[in-house]
Amino acid sequence: MSAWPRAAELGLIGCHVCGQVCSMTDADDGALACPRCGSTLHRRKPAAYARCWALLIAAFLMYIPANILPIMRTASLGDIDDNTILSGVVELWVKGSPGLAVIVFCASIVVPMLKFLALGTLLISSRRGSNWARRQRTQLYRLVELIGYWSMLDVFVVALLTALVRFGYFSLVEPLPGVVFFGLTVVLTMFASMCFDPRLIWDGKEDSDD
Amino acid sequence: MDLSPPDATTDATAAQALLICEHCDTVHRRCPLAKGEVAECARCGAVLERCRGLGANTLLALILTALLVFAQATLWPIVTLGLNGQHVDATLWDVIHTMWTDHSQVVAVLAALTLFVFPLCKIFMLGWLLLYARSGRRAPGFRLLMVTLHRLGPWTMSEVFVLGALVSIVKAHLYFDVQPDPGIYAYAALMLLITIFAGVDLTRLWDETREEAP
Known part of the structure; x- marks a missing residue:
């Protein structure tokens, strides 16, 4: 037993919902309810790998049309201009403020890509039981959880501009299908990171250093 | 018939004295926290418990x-x-x-x-x-x-x-x-x-x- 005992080694379990500590044998996994909040007690989130992979792949499939299809149409005096996520960022950089362009670029491009890469890495390395950089990988998971929902930024921008720019023939903004796909990408990646269980990072091979 | 799963057994005082990290499943002994203090997991650095000042x-x-x-x-x-x-x-x-x-x-x-x-x-x-x-x-x-x-x-x-x-x-x-x-x-x-x-x-x-x- 290592210096820091884990719940399973002591025959304990922490409720995933309320944190209550209970004693439980492995045979009871998924059969008992938390005495405090009534949620079912699991050692690990059920089917974490399968659910997380499925949602992540679905999110990636949505992410392709989200980037290729335009998300917003600006029509003014008969002049029509369709913007994709990337061209919106470029426009903001050139005409508006570069600082804000960086924020939008991070929220719309960097954060979703980071989520795909990070969750993919976590899924593969945990499945192999790797003991490489466990603490850092757990921190990576916390980062994904923390910044995940900020990707909705672009969706809200399109929604607000659509509601505001209603000057008929003079100027009009319409949402295009890209924004729907992008919204779905964000929701699916959020579900994917919720399905992953960071405890899996610490299962598998014994730690060599601590 | 009662379909809800039976409750796990818990010794209330023993359970109160322990905390389990939700990110790595490490068992910690609980320490009383002062206002504004945060308890972090020694193994993975997750926040175990936060004592709000409010x-x-x-x-x-x-x-x-x-x-x-x-x-x-x-x-x-x-x-x-x-x-x-x-x-x-x-x-x-x-x-x-x-x-x-x-x-x-x-x-x-x-x-x-x-x-x-x-x-x-x-x-x-x-x-x-x-x-x-x-x-x-x-x-x-x-x-x-x-x-x-x-x-x-x-x-x-x-x-x-x-x-x-x-x-x-x-x-x-x-x-x-x-x-x-x-x-x-x-x-x-x-x-x-x-x-x-x-x-x-x-x-x-x-x-x-x-x-x-x-």
């Missing part, structure tokens, strides 16, 4: 403030755009409504849930729990509300919407006269309150309240 009374006052500010942010227009003497303003509901009528119903539903329904539910549920927690009691429906609050987790996005409004203003400023409306100030205040509540560890309510004898 009492239930203060939190209840903040929740009531949040309710007022939220109502204002939702009902009042956020910005007004002007072009050739024409003016258009939009409230949150206009935003949701235009997305619904403009063939983006998915976005309309997402916005309605994450910007209106879930935040409002959160405010009411927290208010209800804190109203009773002031005297160390558990509100009716305590168990269900605590589990629901946990599940709502990241699905309230008012703070993202504020940043979105900022980006929209900068974008619109290129072509239109932009005038901020009261709604945007209400949103700014709401963002401050959200930041305060982000540092509150709600799971402590389980320990700080007692079930009343039936």
Whole structure:
């Protein structure tokens, strides 16, 4: 037993919902309810790998049309201009403020890509039981959880501009299908990171250093 | 027949003395925390427990403030755009409504849930729990509300919407006269309150309240 005992080694379990500590044998996994909040007690989130992979792949499939299809149409005096996520960022950089362009670029491009890469890495390395950089990988998971929902930024921008720019023939903004796909990408990646269980990072091979 | 799973056994005092890290399953002995202190997992660095510097009374006052500010942010227009003497303003509901009528119903539903329904539910549920927690009691429906609050987790996005409004203003400023409306100030205040509540560890309510004898 290592210096820091884990719940399973002591025959304990922490409720995933309320944190209550209970004693439980492995045979009871998924059969008992938390005495405090009534949620079912699991050692690990059920089917974490399968659910997380499925949602992540679905999110990636949505992410392709989200980037290729335009998300917003600006029509003014008969002049029509369709913007994709990337061209919106470029426009903001050139005409508006570069600082804000960086924020939008991070929220719309960097954060979703980071989520795909990070969750993919976590899924593969945990499945192999790797003991490489466990603490850092757990921190990576916390980062994904923390910044995940900020990707909705672009969706809200399109929604607000659509509601505001209603000057008929003079100027009009319409949402295009890209924004729907992008919204779905964000929701699916959020579900994917919720399905992953960071405890899996610490299962598998014994730690060599601590 | 009772289909709900049987309860796990727990020794109340022993269970109170231990904490299990939710990110790596390491078992820790619980230490009493002073105001503002945070207990972190020695193995993975996750926050185990946070002792808020704010009492239930203060939190209840903040929740009531949040309710007022939220109502204002939702009902009042956020910005007004002007072009050739024409003016258009939009409230949150206009935003949701235009997305619904403009063939983006998915976005309309997402916005309605994450910007209106879930935040409002959160405010009411927290208010209800804190109203009773002031005297160390558990509100009716305590168990269900605590589990629901946990599940709502990241699905309230008012703070993202504020940043979105900022980006929209900068974008619109290129072509239109932009005038901020009261709604945007209400949103700014709401963002401050959200930041305060982000540092509150709600799971402590389980320990700080007692079930009343039936």
